[in-house]
Amino acid sequence: MAKKPYRLAVSNQKGGVGKSTIALNVAGAMSERDAETLLVDLDPQGYLTSGVGLDDEYTAPSPNLNDALKSPSEHKVDDLVISHDEFDVLPANIDMFSLEQELVSGMRGRERLSMLLEDLDGYDFMVVDCPPSLGLLTDNALLACQNVLIPAEAEDTSIRAVELLFKQIDSLEDNFGTAIQEEALVVSNVDYPLDGEQKEMLEWFDETFSENIPVFEIRNRAAIKRAFNAGVSIFGHDEECDQTDELLRIADYFEQERGQR
Ligand SMILES: Nc1ncnc2c1ncn2[C@@H]1O[C@H](COP(=O)(O)OP(=O)(O)O)[C@@H](O)[C@H]1O
Ligand SMILES: [Mg+2]
Structure with a gap:
């Protein structure tokens, strides 16, 4: 029997920290590695949906993802x-x-x-882009995926954001008797040369997490933004970018995690 898809929630309740960008590009890297991948946009603001050129679906009348989440058993x-x-x-x-x-x-x-998501077959990975809040939609993503990729910027506000996310995960684990793994952290949008705050935060991420989970780093690149605006990941864009190696390392890490289950 085919393996169940590995589901990954890309979550951080702060807005503008690179969730949608990371979700798109990690999904792109997984596809680049020939994995069958589904990208799910759970943010009502629909930036990712518009980003990949699906504005018509974003404003489509019923049936749509809203209806399906309201009554899962009534929708395919x-x-x-x-x-x-x-x-x-x-x-x-x-x-x-x-x-x-x-x-x-x-x-x-x-x-x-x-x-x-139980009803969807044929995927190796499902990558869920979360809204910028710790509300019920994010809870849905965390419980459905049970694996979390956390994008965070190298700014000191990230400390509280990450702590709150971990607290939310703990409370869901307690209430639902399930395990939700913090799988990896991606420091997003890093700008070299580093200023003092970025340097301190990169050290903090390293000290706090790297013993338990990998800490990846994606730099600020105009090409990443242009690819998003063109509706594709950097892998679908006809432009060289030096961040593809790190994105492929992230995809390889998750492929390994998927294999271990
Ligand atoms: N690596 C990057 N290089 C350049 N711009 C980036 C990068 N990551 C994120 N951005 C930009 O930062 C902004 C916020 O990113 P986004 O992915 O929308 O965050 P979120 O989904 O957390 O709200 C967007 O304008 C996006 O284009
Ligand atoms: Mg977003």
Whole structure:
């Protein structure tokens, strides 16, 4: 029997820390390594969905991801998946803005994404881009994936952000009797030459995490931004970029993690 897909939540409740960029480019790197990959946009703001050129899906009427998350058993999630040159995409929908309120009062409101992704076959990886908050959508991603990739900027505000995320993960583990692994940290958007704050933070990440999980580093590159705006990862872009090696190292690390299960 084929292995179950390895699911990965890309999460940090701070906005603008590189979640969507990392999600897109890690999915691109996985596809570059010939892994069948699904990219899921769970952010109601839909930046990733628009980024990969799916504005029409973002504003599409029912049925869309919002409906599927509202009533998983009534929708075939396969029908919502769109193919992209590099990987498949499960696009966000603008209606998801009011979804969290409904999930609070609904049955198993934190397990809806789990139920949906269960029904999708044929993938090696599913990469879920989280919204910039620790609300029910993020809880859905953490519980559905149980593996977390944390992008964080080399800024001192990242310390609290990461601590809060870890606390949330602990509380979900307690309440749901499940294990959620913090798998890797990616310091995103690093700008050389380093200033004092970046230097200190890179040291802090290293001291705090590298004994337990790998700490990767993706630098600030205009090409990464241009690729996003062109609707593709850096691997689908016709431009050289010196960050592809690190992205492939991230993909290889997750391939290894997938193999170990
Ligand atoms: N490695 C990078 N190089 C250049 N720009 C980046 C890089 N990572 C993120 N950015 C830019 O930083 C901004 C925030 O990134 P984004 O991925 O949207 O963060 P989030 O999803 O956490 O809100 C975007 O404008 C994005 O283009
Ligand atoms: Mg984002």
